[in-house]
Amino acid sequence: MTSFTDLGVRARTLETLTRQGITAPNPVQREALPPLLGGADTVVEAPTGSGKTLAFAIPLVELLRGHRSGGPRALIVGPTRELAQQVASVISALDRALRVAVLYGGVGYGAQREALAAGADVVVGCPGRILDLAGQRLVAFDAVRYLVLDEADEMLDAGFAREVERIIGLCPGAERQTVLASATMPDWVQRMVDRHLRAPRRVRVAGVSEPDLEHGILPVSGELRLSSLVTLLKLQPPGSGTIVFTRTKHGAKKLCRSLAAQDVRVAELQGNLSQNARERSIGSFRDGTADVLVATNVAARGIDVPHVGLVVNYELPETAGWLTHRIGRTARNGAAGRAVTLLSEADAEQWSKLQREGAPRLRRLHAEPLLRRGEWVYVADASPAEAGGHPPARRTAGPEPRDRPRGLRRRRRAPRQRAA
Numbered sequence: 001m002t003s004f005t006d007l008g009v010r011a012r013t014l015e016t017l018t019r020q021g022i023t024a025p026n027p028v029q030r031e032a033l034p035p036l037l038g039g040a041d042t043v044v045e046a047p048t049g050s051g052k053t054l055a056f057a058i059p060l061v062e063l064l065r066g067h068r069s070g071g072p073r074a075l076i077v078g079p080t081r082e083l084a085q086q087v088a089s090v091i092s093a094l095d096r097a098l099r100v101a102v103l104y105g106g107v108g109y110g111a112q113r114e115a116l117a118a119g120a121d122v123v124v125g126c127p128g129r130i131l132d133l134a135g136q137r138l139v140a141f142d143a144v145r146y147l148v149l150d151e152a153d154e155m156l157d158a159g160f161a162r163e164v165e166r167i168i169g170l171c172p173g174a175e176r177q178t179v180l181a182s183a184t185m186p187d188w189v190q191r192m193v194d195r196h197l198r199a200p201r202r203v204r205v206a207g208v209s210e211p212d213l214e215h216g217i218l219p220v221s222g223e224l225r226l227s228s229l230v231t232l233l234k235l236q237p238p239g240s241g242t243i244v245f246t247r248t249k250h251g252a253k254k255l256c257r258s259l260a261a262q263d264v265r266v267a268e269l270q271g272n273l274s275q276n277a278r279e280r281s282i283g284s285f286r287d288g289t290a291d292v293l294v295a296t297n298v299a300a301r302g303i304d305v306p307h308v309g310l311v312v313n314y315e316l317p318e319t320a321g322w323l324t325h326r327i328g329r330t331a332r333n334g335a336a337g338r339a340v341t342l343l344s345e346a347d348a349e350q351w352s353k354l355q356r357e358g359a360p361r362l363r364r365l366h367a368e369p370l371l372r373r374g375e376w377v378y379v380a381d382a383s384p385a386e387a388g389g390h391p392p393a394r395r396t397a398g399p400e401p402r403d404r405p406r407g408l409r410r411r412r413r414a415p416r417q418r419a420a
Contacts, residue, residue: 049332
C-alpha cells in the first residue's frame, strides 16, 4: 500500500500527520500528491468528504516550509467564510510555523489587517474581502507561488467569475502553481483551465464513501412536511447530528423557530446572520449542544462535522450540483451516513428538472416504519420510473400503519378536440 513517505512527503510533515491520526493517504491524496508535489498545475475532481483539502494542503506546506518575510506565498480562494476557516485550520495544524490570514466579509477589518501586517505566509479567503483589502493596498500577491481555487465550479460560476479573474491577475508570478479542486467540474470550467493553467494534470477520483451512503425519497404532503420532519429528527440516535436544508434564508429562520417550539435542539445557519452568530451556530452543532443544524446552501460546501449521520432535504435545491454538495455533508471519509429528500406533489416539476440535470435515481422509503421506528425500508414494488424519484400524488408521509406511498402519476390532459 502506498504511504505518504512513498509519495515524497518529508519526515516533519509525516510526523504531524501521524499525531493527527492520519497514517495513510486515501485515494484522492494518492492520486493528487504526485503531480502537486512535483509542481504541476492540477485539476482535482473528487466527491465531498474525500480528503481534497489535505490533498492540496500537504503540497502547500511542503513548498513553503515555514515562515518567511516578503508577503504571502500561497493564496486559497473559496466561496464561503466557513470553508475558508476550515481550510485555514487544516493548514495551521500541518505547520504551526506558517502564518495564516483568513479574509472574509461580514466582520470588521481589525483582526484581518493585523494578521496581514504580521507577515502572512498564506492567505485563505473569499473573493470580495480579498479584493477589498488588496484594493486598500494592505496585501499584495505578487509573491504567490501556490494558488488554489477551492470549490472551483462555484468560484468560476457567474457570481464569482469576474472577481476570480481579477484575483488571478494579482498573482502574476511565472513560477505560480495553480490548483482547481471541487466535487463537480462542469464542462464550462475548461475555458478557465485553458486560460490560466499550464499543461494541467487531471485527477478524477470516484466516490470512496458512496457504498456507506443511503439516500431515499420520503413522500410527504404539504401539511405533514413539518410533523414528518420532527418525528424523523426525534428518532435519530444520540450523538448523531442532522443537517436540514431549506431553499431560502427566510425559510431556514422559520423552520428553526418551528423546530425549537417542538423541543428540538436546533441551530440556524444562513446568510443573513452575522459572522459571530454563524460561528456560534456551527460551534453549538460541532460540540453537540445542538442536535440539528437548519441551513441554506451556505452549509452545503466545506462544512466538515464528523458526527453528521443524516442530511434532510426539507426543500429541494436549485440545481443537481447543489444536491450533490448537500448530501456530501454526511458519509464522509468512509463513514456511514443517510440522506432523506422530502418530496410532495408540488415538488414534481423541480424534481424532474433535477433529474434531467443528473440528480441520482432514488428509491422511495416506506413512511410507516421510518417514522414509527426509524427503520429504513424501501418500497419493493416501485417501478423503474418511480425508483427514479417521482414523488407521490396523494399518499403522504405519516405514521399510519396502512401508509403505502405510490409513485406520482402526472395528471393526464384531456384529449384535444379535433377541429370540425
